[in-house]
Amino acid sequence: MSETPGIPAPPEEPSEEQASRIGVDSWVAETERHGRGRGPLWQLARLWEYSPDPVKLLAFVALASTVPFWTNEGDLFVFGLFTLLYAALGLGLNVVVGFAGLLDLGYVAFFGIGAYTYAELSSSQYGIHWPAEATIPIAMAAAALVGVVLGFSARRLLGDYLAIVTLFLGQAFVFFTGVANPTVAGKGLTGGANGIPQLDPLTFFGYQLTSTKQLYFFLLIVVTLLATALYFANQSRTGRAWRALREDPLAAEVMSIPVNRLKILAFVFGAAVAGLCGTIYAAIETAAVSTNFSVSVLIIIYAVVILGGFGSIAGVFVGAIVINCTLEFLEPQNDHPEVKRWLFYGTIVLLIALLKPWFRPVLVLAGTIAFGFVVHAIVAATTAASWTSGVPVSGASWLARWAVIPTGSHGNFNNYLYIGLVVAVVCTASLKGWWRMIALVPTLYLTALVWENMLTQNGGITAFILFGAMLIGLMTVRPQGLLGTARVEIV
Amino acid sequence: MTEAEITATEKAAPPAHPLLKLDSVDTYYGQIHILQGLNLEVQSGELVCLLGGNASGKSTTLKTILGIVQPRNGTVQFEGEDVTSRSTSYRIGKGIAIVPENRRLFGPMTVLENLEMGAYLHAGGAKEDFDRVYTLFPLLHERRRQLAGTLSGGEQQMVAMGRALMAKPRLLLMDEPSMGLAPILVERSFEIIKQVHESGVAMLIVEQNANVSLSIADRGYVLSTGRLVLEGPAAELREHEDLRKAYLGR
Incomplete structure (x- = not known):
């Protein structure tokens, strides 16, 4: 455990005045050579750059799985658990914004749909106590379905217009859950401003995840699977078509790339991931409250993706760590002066x-x-x-x-x-x-x-x-x- | 003698349909009447150029052929099939490909990935498609791992043509291939076009550079404010008095 894989001895030096690498413009290579330094930091950066993506993920997982053993419960909760949650949310958003280039400002609504679906199906709200293996797929499907509907109506919209429509969805969701609160079966469906309290803990086939440590490892598995899936999606023909679509939708169209279908697919993919995160978040908080799905949360998720760099999977992890830790760290209640x-x-x-x-x-x-x-x-x-x-x-x-x-x-x-x-x-x-x-x-x-x-x-x-x-x-x-x-x- | 030949080809009903036929097409942008009763044909294996100044409707003709804009009247036929109300991707699936104006490559993607996107309908392209393109442009094989955006203008032109050829088109549309290229590269670019044409692909080239394009074309059309003003064999158009005054400048 203490040994971290992926950080062996530095790689052998490539021949000093190596001709510009294949795939790199000579001008770019020249500029890179100028910005070249020495010292352990630079070595580490280069090691990172040269290691293949699966190795990077493995190194991250190995490091991340040691975290519960050297932190206390409280720190693991605010720093560990939420960093992973933001990473998962960032991975989903990265598909929509980073891969396909669609400015989706309603992303947080899908997160909320996941949380509320879990709240309806696994709490005392209606006395339904379904296990997580049933509610999670339902929540993901519900979020994906809304994603399809939104994607269909917005498939012809570009840039700013798409942003406005999706922002509207996000706001509408907060109002619907927090204010509208329609009465269904003699009860407020979403519990209004108070939300739905006392949700069941995540239960898989009778096994309950209650402690922070259990939840942390569960999220770590989820994030690892997500990152792996996205890695393969990005390498696939669909992934490349997404990038083509992001670069030049018209050129993609005349290459007969099914632009609309790919846009909707990206939307649905992102929505399902957000829905999944929503169920986990609701279970962690043991409540679903509408203010948790407001624009400020959306901004944090965007910050994660922007900081890490759009389209970069590893970047999402870096962004999640930096942003969540910084925010938590600046929180007044958290004291280790x-x-x-x-x-x-x-x-x-x-x-x-x-x-x-x-x-x-x-x-x-x-x-x-x-x-x-x-x-x-x-x-x-x-x-x-x-x-x-x-x-x-x-x-x-x-x-x-x-x-x-x-x-x-x-x-x-x-x-x-x-x-x-x-x-x-x-x-x-x-x-x-x-x-x-x-x-x-x-x-x-x-x-x-x-x-x-x-x-x-x-x-x-x-x-x-x-x-x-x-x-x-x-x-x-x-x-x-x-x-x-x-x-x-x-x- | 040449005149007799034209009338002969026009009169004799061709046994097969022309590869592409625009039949009295009217295209509007809102209220603005762009293409006015345009008739145009490309036979299979033919190299046709469509000449015209700015705002003469050249690019709109290509957009109409591809289905990016819909004509209000008239039909677009590909191999005898009326594709007027069909989608762009359907027409591309039928065998039309385009090298867009300004090339419009996917800059942050490699040459290989750009080619692969061209063959999207054919599941990313078979080996022989890549081989065909690499034989035509050996340089692309050498540069296949390089980002397309880092290539020079002439190299990008090759990628754009290669990308279009990956779809195994029978008709290749080219929108202003000489745009933004140095004179020496324009010549090179047209050599490549000729080479591609000789490999059996029919082509419709939209150009402002009448001199070069007529030198390799079989036939030509001249558009002016959305109407056809001249058509005929390339050799004849080169000698035409009005055209020489308007475009050739001599």
């Missing part, structure tokens, strides 16, 4: 370390540290003592001399810091070269201040805004997402 601080600064230093050439990260980090002491000294010299007398939450003593942390109330200081950070992040992302390096110094310092003054004390909604700024920064620097491939434009 010391670990959080290490993770926070560690991530920042790691990201900065990726800058090339090597002296840039050193300069930026040294600059930030110096900048902090200077700012602190100036503030301490020019203002009242209360401005700098604060102490960081369980932090090292030098932090108090580096970061400006006021005690007591100082008007809207925190809010200004916050807005300043968002502006700084956006500015930094839009600058180039050395200007970006210079702008990074105050941005990093502001990040640290926001962290010490706000996020360690109260996260909540501010976490979402910070998260948004991070996404904007990433997308500006790397529009194709972390693992997506840059689009090749035909001129």
Whole structure:
């Protein structure tokens, strides 16, 4: 278990001035060679790039299956279970948006349909207590059926129009379940704003999945199967036809690719996956509540796919891990202040370390540290003592001399810091070269201040805004997402 | 003498149907009357070019043939069968293929995958289909794992033609093959067209470049604002006074 497969010794060096690889334009190869570095990080990145996809999946599963053995129940629930759930949801959405290029904003409704179907058939709502092996296929079929209906009505719609129609479906679903709540058999069908409580745990052939660990392994199996299925789907003729359709629907049409049928197929595929996720989610939460299927959830699922890179299966996993862990980690209830601080600064230093050439990260980090002491000294010299007398939450003593942390109330200081950070992040992302390096110094310092003054004390909604700024920064620097491939434009 | 020949072919009812026949086709975009009573024929194995300036209805003719737009009046017949109300994919299944304007390759897909998409109706293409295309364009075999979007313009033209040929067409439509190519590549491109034609595929080429296309074509049509203004053997059109003034510039 401790040994992780897929990370053996680094691969042998290919001959140094290897002629451009087959399938790579010489210009592209040249550019790649320029961006080439050394060191363990780069080796690891290259190992990742060169290993075949099944090996990557295997490595992920092996790593993921060790997680329950070194985390506690609570952490496994918020970090492990929900990361896998988002990964599964992302995989389904990736088919619709990433493979087939259809902007489906009603995806979360299919998720909800799965959850509510499970709630109707496995709870005290109507006294039906069907086992999961029966309800899951029914829920998937129900979601797929709605997918077919929507796909049929929307098959001629492109881009924005499709987005509007599907967004409407998503909103209609939330209203239907939360507000309309039609009376069926003497009872509100969907339980209104309170939803349907007390669902049965997932039960397969008499075997109940109740503990977080059981659910985690069940989800891990589901995600692995999904990823494998999608891998083969992507390699298939249908998968390639989806990509062709995404690139140029008209050209696909005149190649006699059945465009409409493939669109509907993608819709149905995504809907069924979302339905499956819905049943599992409902069982985990032991309730189905309409607000859990609102646009904010849709945005998170989209963020997972966008961050990882549209069309990339491995990207979905990376996106799910980064996004779920970041969100959970910024949650105020979740307290490990010391670990959080290490993770926070560690991530920042790691990201900065990726800058090339090597002296840039050193300069930026040294600059930030110096900048902090200077700012602190100036503030301490020019203002009242209360401005700098604060102490960081369980932090090292030098932090108090580096970061400006006021005690007591100082008007809207925190809010200004916050807005300043968002502006700084956006500015930094839009600058180039050395200007970006210079702008990074105050941005990093502001990040640290926001962290010490706000996020360690109260996260909540501010976490979402910070998260948004991070996404904007990433997308500006790397529009194709972390693992997506840059689009090749035909001129 | 040539004139006598034309009248002979026109008068004598052909034993088999022409491969493609447009019979007094009227096509509209909304209220705008684009094609006005267009009659056009392509015999099997023939290379026909359709000339015309901008907005003369050349591309609309191709769209009508493929069924991307429906004519309001008139019929489109392929091998004697009326396909006017049939879908695009039905017509492609019958043996029409197109090399679209600007090639429209699937850029982030490899050459191989592009070819495979061309043979979508034939389950991704048999080995002999690939062989046929690779024999015609040896370069594509060499570059089959390269992303189509990274190829040069001339190479992309080969992929586009190869992709269309994968569907084993009996009629190949080409929309402005010379567009966006350097003069030397235009010549090369038409050599390839000639080569493909000699392999037994009938072709309808839509072009603005009258000089080059007439030099390899059997027959030609000239469109102007949706009407046929001239038709005849290519050699004759090359000598035609009006056409020379309008297109050939000499």
